[in-house]
Amino acid sequence: NAGVTQTPKFRVLKTGQSMTLLCAQDMNHEYMYWYRQDPGMGLRLIHYSVGEGTTAKGEVPDGYNVSRLKKQNFLLGLESAAPSQTSVYFCASSRQITGELFFGEGSRLTVL
Amino acid sequence: DAKTTQPPSMDCAEGRAANLPCNHSTISGNEYVYWYRQIHSQGPQYIIHGLKNNETNEMASLIITEDRKSSTLILPHATLRDTAVYYCIVRGLNAGNMLTFGGGTRLMVKP
Numbered sequence: 001n002a003g004v005t006q007t008p009k010f011r012v013l014k015t016g017q018s019m020t021l022l023c024a025q026d027m028n029h030e031y032m033y034w035y036r037q038d039p040g041m042g043l044r045l046i047h048y049s050v051g052e053g054t055t056a057k058g059e060v061p062d063g064y065n066v067s068r069l070k071k072q073n074f075l076l077g078l079e080s081a082a083p084s085q086t087s088v089y090f091c092a093s094s095r096q097i098t099g100e101l102f103f104g105e106g107s108r109l110t111v112l
Numbered sequence: 113d114a115k116t117t118q119p120p121s122m123d124c125a126e127g128r129a130a131n132l133p134c135n136h137s138t139i140s141g142n143e144y145v146y147w148y149r150q151i152h153s154q155g156p157q158y159i160i161h162g163l164k165n166n167e168t169n170e171m172a173s174l175i176i177t178e179d180r181k182s183s184t185l186i187l188p189h190a191t192l193r194d195t196a197v198y199y200c201i202v203r204g205l206n207a208g209n210m211l212t213f214g215g216g217t218r219l220m221v222k223p
Contacts, residue, residue: 004155035213042199042213043156059212090155098144098205103155 002026006091006104013081013111021076021107023091031094032074033058033101034066036087043090049074050097081111116200121218124194130187132217134200137181143204145176146211147185149196156199156213159185190221 035043045058047066092101117135124130146161173186199216
């Protein structure tokens with residue numbers, strides 16, 4: 001089992017460029033999440049999904065879009081990257097709403 | 113979700129018990145207490161969670177006070193590999209009550 005896999009692990013963008021981060025989980029989990037972590041800070045929830053075809057906004061959703069077309073995948077998109085979006089992005093999944101979250105290893109994004 | 117307060121940093125000697133406190137005085141009846149840790153810049157790792165009763169697993173023990181306004185995570189025999197940031201989180205059962213990570217406690221285990 002790979003658990004939660006994030007692609008890519010590192011990316012450098014120029015302001016205004018777009019990109020998509022892919023999160024894949026092989027545990028058949030219903031719930032998936034995208035967090036961002038800025039240097040020296042805790043994690044902040046961007047968007048989450050409670051099942052295939054559903055998404056919802058978290059604490060800091062502006063500037064991001066998400067899609068959950070397949071149960072195992074949760075995509076995070078940046079349509080027009082800004083330097084303020086320079087951060088480490090973590091994807092997570094869980095089986096139940098009260099269950100433990102399994103995190104990926106993170107994707108480090110730098111926007112110049 | 114209730115807010116939590118943790119000390120920003122703590123030290124512990126290797127082999128000794130590490131006791132990490134968390135205050136959650138505004139916790140409501142259906143909210144659980146979760147603990148996660150983040151080693152260096154890796155993804156956070158689940159440790160333990162509980163509602164009212166004390167809990168123990170292979171990693172740690174969770175002691176929740178009777179009024180549920182505070183809790184303590186206990187690592188019984190801390191090792192150097194336990195050096196990490198530990199997050200105490202309170203959350204309810206609704207789909208909108210997602211885990212919110214605050215600043216956490218940076219635990220440094222020293223030889």
